[in-house]
Amino acid sequence: MDINEIVVISGKGGTGKTTLVASLVPFLENPVIADCDVDAPDLNILFGETIRESKDFVGLKRAVINEDLCTKCGLCHQKCKFNAISEDIKVSFSKCEGCSVCEYICPTGAIKMKDCVVGQVFDSETEYGPMVHARLIPGEETSGKLVSEVRKTAKALAEKTGRETIIIDGSPGIACNVIASITGVKKTVIVIEPTFSGLHDLEKVHRLVQNFSVDIMIVINKCDLSEDGLNAIENYCKEQDLEIALKIPFNKDIVKSVSERKIPSLENKEFFDGIGFAKFVEWIKKTD
Amino acid sequence: MIIGICAKETGLNSPVADRFGRAEYYVLFDTETKESRTIENTAKNSASGAGGRAVRLLDENGVNVALAPELGPKAMDAIKAFEISAYSYGESKTVKEALENYEAGKLKEFKTNSTESHHGLRRV
Amino acid sequence: MKIAVLSGKGGTGKTTVATNMAFNLKGAVLVDADVEEPNSHIFIKPRVTGEKSVYKNFPLVDMDRCNLCGDCGRFCKYNAILPAKNKVLVFKEICHDCGGCEIVCKRNAISYEKREIGKIHSGKGLGDIEFIYGDLNVGEVSGVKIISELREMVSDNEVVIIDSPPGTSCASVEAVEGVDYAVVVSEPTPFGVSDMKMVVEMLENMKIPFGVVVNKAGLGNDEIYDYCSGKNIEILENIPFSEEIAKLYAVGEMMCLENSKYSHYFENIIDKISKTVK
Numbered sequence: 303m304d305i306n307e308i309v310v311i312s313g314k315g316g317t318g319k320t321t322l323v324a325s326l327v328p329f330l331e332n333p334v335i336a337d338c339d340v341d342a343p344d345l346n347i348l349f350g351e352t353i354r355e356s357k358d359f360v361g362l363k364r365a366v367i368n369e370d371l372c373t374k375c376g377l378c379h380q381k382c383k384f385n386a387i388s389e390d391i392k393v394s395f396s397k398c399e400g401c402s403v404c405e406y407i408c409p410t411g412a413i414k415m416k417d418c419v420v421g422q423v424f425d426s427e428t429e430y431g432p433m434v435h436a437r438l439i440p441g442e443e444t445s446g447k448l449v450s451e452v453r454k455t456a457k458a459l460a461e462k463t464g465r466e467t468i469i470i471d472g473s474p475g476i477a478c479n480v481i482a483s484i485t486g487v488k489k490t491v492i493v494i495e496p497t498f499s500g501l502h503d504l505e506k507v508h509r510l511v512q513n514f515s516v517d518i519m520i521v522i523n524k525c526d527l528s529e530d531g532l533n534a535i536e537n538y539c540k541e542q543d544l545e546i547a548l549k550i551p552f553n554k555d556i557v558k559s560v561s562e563r564k565i566p567s568l569e570n571k572e573f574f575d576g577i578g579f580a581k582f583v584e585w586i587k588k589t590d
Numbered sequence: 591m592i593i594g595i596c597a598k599e600t601g602l603n604s605p606v607a608d609r610f611g612r613a614e615y616y617v618l619f620d621t622e623t624k625e626s627r628t629i630e631n632t633a634k635n636s637a638s639g640a641g642g643r644a645v646r647l648l649d650e651n652g653v654n655v656a657l658a659p660e661l662g663p664k665a666m667d668a669i670k671a672f673e674i675s676a677y678s679y680g681e682s683k684t685v686k687e688a689l690e691n692y693e694a695g696k697l698k699e700f701k702t703n704s705t706e707s708h709h710g711l712r713r714v
Numbered sequence: 715m716k717i718a719v720l721s722g723k724g725g726t727g728k729t730t731v732a733t734n735m736a737f738n739l740k741g742a743v744l745v746d747a748d749v750e751e752p753n754s755h756i757f758i759k760p761r762v763t764g765e766k767s768v769y770k771n772f773p774l775v776d777m778d779r780c781n782l783c784g785d786c787g788r789f790c791k792y793n794a795i796l797p798a799k800n801k802v803l804v805f806k807e808i809c810h811d812c813g814g815c816e817i818v819c820k821r822n823a824i825s826y827e828k829r830e831i832g833k834i835h836s837g838k839g840l841g842d843i844e845f846i847y848g849d850l851n852v853g854e855v856s857g858v859k860i861i862s863e864l865r866e867m868v869s870d871n872e873v874v875i876i877d878s879p880p881g882t883s884c885a886s887v888e889a890v891e892g893v894d895y896a897v898v899v900s901e902p903t904p905f906g907v908s909d910m911k912m913v914v915e916m917l918e919n920m921k922i923p924f925g926v927v928v929n930k931a932g933l934g935n936d937e938i939y940d941y942c943s944g945k946n947i948e949i950l951e952n953i954p955f956s957e958e959i960a961k962l963y964a965v966g967e968m969m970c971l972e973n974s975k976y977s978h979y980f981e982n983i984i985d986k987i988s989k990t991v992k
Contacts, residue, residue, distance in 0.1 A: 314751050315724010315880045320905060341881035342722055342909040362637060362791070383813050396887055401791055401812030440882035440916035446855065447637045454612075474724045474880060475750040478855040497964040499729070499753040506751060509852040528964030554933070561903055561935045638808035638855075639793025646787065646796060664805050671798030 305460050306589050307468045307487040309338075313507030314500055315474035317493045318523035318550070321560060323471040324348045325567035325574065327430050329583045333467040335428065336456035337435035338449045338483045340421065345471055346435055348563060351426040359436065359451060361420035361444035362400030365393050371412035378404035378413060396441050421448050423455055432459045446478030453482065467587070476510045484514055489586065491547070493521045496531035501538055508542065519547035519585065526551040548582045591621045593692065594653035595685045600628040602686045606679055610658040610665050611640030617685045618651055641665030645672055657688045661700050669700070676700040715991060716874045716893040718922075722909025724880035726901045727929035727953070730963055731983070732877035733757045734970045735897075737841040738980040742873045744839075745864050746847035747889040749832060749857035754877050755847050756966040758839030765835050768848070768860045769828035772806040773815050779823035786815035786824065807855065832860045834867070840971055861888040881909070882916045890917075894991050896924035897950065897983065902934035907941055914947070923990060927983060930955040948990075950983045 310326075312319045324345060327333060337345040365378075365387070372391060379387045382404055386397035395418070405413045421438040434456045436448050456468050472483035484490060490511050494500040504520075511518060520539055525532055539546055559569040567574045596613035597604040607613030612634045619626045629651060633643035641661070645668035648656055656676040661669060669676045677697040682688035691697050719732040729746075733754050736744035746754040773786075773795055784797045794809035795802060806829060816824040832850040839845045848864050850857035857879075865888075868874045878889040890896055896917050900910040910926070917924045926942055931952035942949055953959070959976075962969050969976040 312724075314753070316726060317724075341883050342912060344723075344905045344908055347904050347908055381813070381817070383811060396884070399810050399812065401810055401814050402789070403812050403814045403817060406789070406814065406818065438883075440912050440919065441884065441887040443856070443858075443884035444637055445883055450612075476850065476852055477750055477857065477883075477885070479883070481855065495725075495964075498756050498966040499963075502753060502756060503751045506852055513853065524960075528961050531964040557903060557933055560905070561937075563904065633793070636793050637791075639796075639805055642796045642803060642805060643793040646798075649798075664803075667803050667805075668796060668798065671796070671801055671803050673799050 304589065305457065305466055305468055306587070307470065308489040308491065308586055309470040309472045309483050309487045310491045310493060311472035311480060311483060311507060312474055312493045313476065313503035314494070317495050317500065319474075319493050320344045320471055321556065321566060322491070322493055322521060322523070323469055324565050325579070326469060326583065326586060328565060328568055330467050330469060330587065332465040333431050333469050334456045334460045334465050335431060335433040336452050336468055336470045337433065338452050338470050338479070339473045340436045340438045340445050340448045340452065340479065341473065343435040343437060345433065346426070348560065348565060349428040349430070349433060351424070351428065351433065353424050353426045355425040356422050358419040359421040359423055359448055360417045361442060361447060362418070363402070363415035364395055364398045364400055364418045365402070365404050365413050366416045367391060367393060368412045368414070371410045373410055373412075375409060377407055377409065381407055399443070420444060423448070423451055425455060425459065431465065432463065434459065445473070446482040449473070449479050449482035476506055480507070480510065484511060484516070487516055488589075490514075490516045490518050491521055492518065493523055494535060495524050496522055496528050496535050498531060498534060500531065501534045504535065504538065508544070518544060520544050521548040521550065521582075522546060523550045524552040525549040547585060548577060548579065550577055591654045592652045593619045593621065593655045593657060593689065594648045594651070595619070595657040595679070595688050596659060597628065597685050602626055602684070602689070604685050606659065606682055606685060606688055608659050610661055611644045613644070616648060618653060619689055639664060642668040645669055645674065648674060655692070657692055657697065658700070666700065666702065715895075716868075716876065717987060718876045718878050718890040718893040718896045719899060720878040720886060720890060720896060720913055721880050721899045722882070722911065722913040723900070723906050726899045726906060727927075728880065728899050729753045729757065729877055730929065730969070731897060731899050731927055731980070732875050733968050734976070734980045735984060736843050736875045737968055737970045738977055739873060739875070739984055742875055743844040743846070743868055744875050744877065745868060746845075746877045747861045747864055748877055748879045749848035749850040749860045749885070750879065752847045752849055755835070755839075755845070757968045758843055758845050760835070760837035760839035760845045762835045762837040764837065765833060767830040768832045768834060768863055770809070770831050770859060771811045771826040771828050772809045773804055773824050774827045775802040775804065776823045776825070777801065779821045781821055783820070785818045785820065789814050789818045807853070832857060834860065834864060836867070840968065857885055858888045861885060865891070882912050887916065887920070890920065890922060893922060895987050896922050897987070898924055898926045899929050900926060900938060901930045902928055902936065902938045904934075904937065906934070907938045910938070911941070914945070925950040925986065925990070928952045948986070950986050951979050953979050
């Protein structure tokens with residue numbers, strides 16, 4: 303079954319990614335929603351959640367020291383490249399990257415690498431379809447692996463329930479979590495603001511996405527914020543042959559809708575009709 | 591000769607997997623004895639480098655030919671370095687079908703990685 | 715004294731607050747540790763006088779010594795090194811540079827080579843601000859090493875303001891490690907509050923004192939104030955939602971440089987912080 307996977311990313315945070323994803327959902331046929339912003343999942347705020355299942359997510363293994371066997375020889379402290387073991391032989395969980403060099407060199411076998419639960423994946427039911435989201439314990443790494451887990455769970459759900467669309471709320475930035483959000487998708491939507499900062503971030507995230515052969519569409523949110531900013535973005539898009547699918551003017555009513563936990567495209571339907579949202583939805587839904 | 595096929599479930603009737611390095615299982619078919627067995631893909635939960643690790647797993651199990659949906663760059667490097675031939679199973683839906691298509695000479699060999707890093711992506 | 719400026723959600727005004735705080739704090743050093751998407755330089759407009767590369771190592775195998783025993787491949791937790799039939803494959807981008815392969819190799823066949831993962835730029839900018847920022851190369855999976863090197867570049871004697879990555883990822887933790895105070899910038903919307911809670915949890919775990927700046931105040935609702943008062947979290951300042959401020963941001967202008975009427979917000983923040991930290 304060929305599943306239409308669409309990801310919405312932004313490079314820079316706070317451009318309106320989640321609001322856009324939420325606005326798209328009611329117009330998609332039988333979607334599975336995947337919230338891949340595992341550091342700060344927000345879609346559940348708008349869709350509510352009836353969590354059906356949650357499973358622990360194990361990230362990297364971490365070093366655990368058996369005090370009874372430890373002779374405080376200090377070899378592990380010396381050899382750890384991540385400064386994760388202190389002079390008094392205490393492991394900093396946040397610094398440990400699970401390489402197991404310490405386990406290997408410990409002369410008394412006092413160190414063992416143990417699985418660490420660093421987050422959870424939730425499978426919930428919303429009004430529009432199943433939603434998968436996850437939470438990574440603050441400060442943990444392996445968000446890329448957790449994103450992959452969310453994607454995998456969403457795909458399995460789609461196949462099980464015969465749904466053909468997965469809409470993915472991606473993470474901000476350009477690191478492993480974003481890369482994991484983009485892989486294997488058919489379409490990428492990049493949401494940006496018409497600011498010089500936004501342009502700078504667009505350049506970076508665009509370079510990242512270019513390595514992947516996906517259809518890319520640009521959405522400019524708060525497009526009336528700055529004419530200079532807008533011109534800068536439009537020029538870049540023109541140079542790079544990037545299509546601007548949607549320009550959304552700033553509208554306080556949208557903020558109000560979100561504050562009231564309502565989906566903007568339904569609550570402010572007239573506004574969305576006016577900006578050509580229907581055409582954008584058609585592009586999202588199209589499979590060829 | 592042993593052929594390894596990426597699979598979602600166990601056995602010859604299993605649907606084929608849509609990933610190589612993170613397939614759930616590999617079904618191994620011995621062309622001489624005509625017997626098959628399924629092994630779990632221990633590489634699938636790797637934080638990174640699943641493709642390369644999966645190839646090593648296949649090599650450890652004596653696989654000479656791999657049938658896969660796609661091969662990312664690491665998997666491709668590993669396939670070459672371990673001297674395993676890899677073929678794309680194309681439209682095959684099940685392990686059995688993929689094997690039949692391979693034996694009928696219908697499958698195309700991967701000469702270079704079919705996708706860029708991270709699955710399913712072709713360079714524009 | 716080191717002050718981190720962070721946010722749970724992106725786009726709440728971290729950079730706005732960090733740059734304008736630095737502008738109002740004579741002699742402060744501004745560090746942009748949001749190495750995936752650095753923005754402060756757009757506002758600070760530094761004359762870059764220093765640039766250095768940040769490197770990560772990866773293993774090189776001497777095939778004259780290597781006997782393809784496979785020990786390094788079995789050891790590596792990241793599958794970055796893979797001995798095959800006639801050679802050893804190395805996948806540089808996923809190497810964590812732990813040094814393990816060299817340690818387990820019984821033939822002394824492994825040494826290390828470096829590759830660039832990003833750059834650090836330094837210089838002086840508008841308002842005479844000392845400025846350092848890191849920039850992660852596109853395609854790299856983690857900027858933590860760059861952030862770590864940025865932190866090493868500032869001394870304990872200076873007043874440092876660190877514009878941190880948004881969220882609570884490993885990059886954010888690296889940026890705020892060891893700071894004396896954290897300014898959490900949020901906006902009064904449900905997403906803002908939700909994401910802020912995660913940052914608060916992280917700061918509480920790290921035992922870093924913090925206060926909140928509500929940016930774009932007047933937009934959204936009062937949930938954030940209820941949350942802060944419920945948890946006894948100090949609100950350092952409310953910066954009102956204003957089209958004028960938004961437009962200045964859009965074109966890369968520091969609001970205090972453009973109009974000193976905005977300075978009092980940041981002077982107030984600085985004042986409250988110095989009362990808490992001292």
